[in-house]
Amino acid sequence: MHFLSPTLFFLAALPLAVYAQSNSTDTDTDTCNPEHNGLATGTLQYNSDCNATTWCNNGVCQNKGCRREEFPLGYPTSSGPLRNKKNITRPDKCPTGMFCPDEGSNCAPILPVGSACQLDRDDECEGPPNFMQLRDTTGHGLNVNGSICLNFVCQWSNVTVGQTCEVQNVGYVAYGSDHQEFVNIVSRDNCQVGLYCDTNSKTCIQQKDFGTSCDADKECLTFNCEPSQTCGKALAEPRHLATWVYVVIAVGIFGGMIGTLIILFFVHGRQRDVDREKRLQYWREQNAFRQNILQMRETARASVFGSPDGASRRGTLFGVATEDSAMPMLTNAAPKGSGLRYYVGEDGSASYENDTENELLVMQTPYEDKKSHHF
Ligand SMILES: *[C@@H]1O[C@H](CO)[C@@H](O)[C@H](O)[C@H]1NC(C)=O
Ligand SMILES: *[C@@H]1O[C@H](CO)[C@@H](O)[C@H](O)[C@H]1NC(C)=O
Ligand SMILES: *[C@@H]1O[C@H](CO)[C@@H](O)[C@H](O)[C@H]1NC(C)=O
Ligand SMILES: *[C@@H]1O[C@H](CO)[C@@H](O)[C@H](O)[C@H]1NC(C)=O
């Protein structure tokens, strides 16, 4: 009695609770027509009047009791768009040996061979004793644990070559890249893995090798019948590149690196030539200045101290010797400049004074002279 009264209270309260709930929220989501339970046209997905988190139980939407997906539709996740919604907890997945039906009502034990099952729900069916031999390991979804739900009946994928088999062709509505509708026919059968059920003769036939003519994907071992009606490569097969591609890429990489180095070498070499030319120009300018100053001195000395013959002779000597170096300074060298002239002073020219031999040395080896005097 102590335990019975809460149970009785619960049983009495249940219809009231359902009734109150149906008034409190939108009645469309809480009541449902069981005749509307079924597969949607086109997608063949299970559908009912209830929303994503409930299932239609005799005209009333109830919370689902199990789930198949890791992250099922309609339930909030910690980061999903529903995270601030009502606290709806996800139901659990079903343990091994049980399955969650399409409507999500509750976990049920897997069905023996010959039982009714839901479309393509191979996992609802019990595997054969030799499931290790019959199960599909190709990843193409031919069966689950050796069993297949074919034409809504649990069967085993155990029919061998030449034996009578059963086919289930289901057309799904699919959409092409240009939004055009087309029918995608999925053909399944209960032949063993590696065989297919010929639709006309209804017997199991060995799948065909690469390059053989075909009419449908299922006829090929690779499950890829090309538009040219020959069995093509498996779509999941990784693409292998020829050795020459690697060679070309390697040559491209190293050629690019070495080419860059060579280009830089020549670019810098040209830059060095430009700098050298500037220094040479600078030296010529300095020399011209010096010659000019010496000439001025000679002219001044000649005019001040007399001795016309000596002055004219030496002036002629210097004039001839310096003509080529003095002219550029007066015409084009001086206005253009070398870009290096930062020091033009009388101190620098004074050090050359009266030293003709040193001057000849300077003209022969401009770099050493310039460095020793100005850098
Ligand atoms: C539910 O709504 C109906 C009218 O739509 C009303 O008669 C009934 O009393 C309501 N029930 C509850 C439990 O609020
Ligand atoms: C589904 O309907 C129930 C009430 O029947 C409601 O509590 C729940 O929030 C709804 N779920 C979604 C995802 O709208
Ligand atoms: C949601 O419900 C669970 C238990 O069902 C509880 O542990 C959790 O704190 C609840 N979260 C919020 C945000 O209410
Ligand atoms: C496969 O089927 C066999 C036989 O029914 C069963 O013992 C086994 O647990 C199943 N394996 C899986 C992964 O479901």
Ligand SMILES: *[C@@H]1O[C@H](CO)[C@@H](O)[C@H](O)[C@H]1NC(C)=O
């Ligand atoms: C093949 O599977 C069917 C059920 O689909 C079963 O009735 C039959 O006995 C099996 N045949 C063999 C040889 O195992």
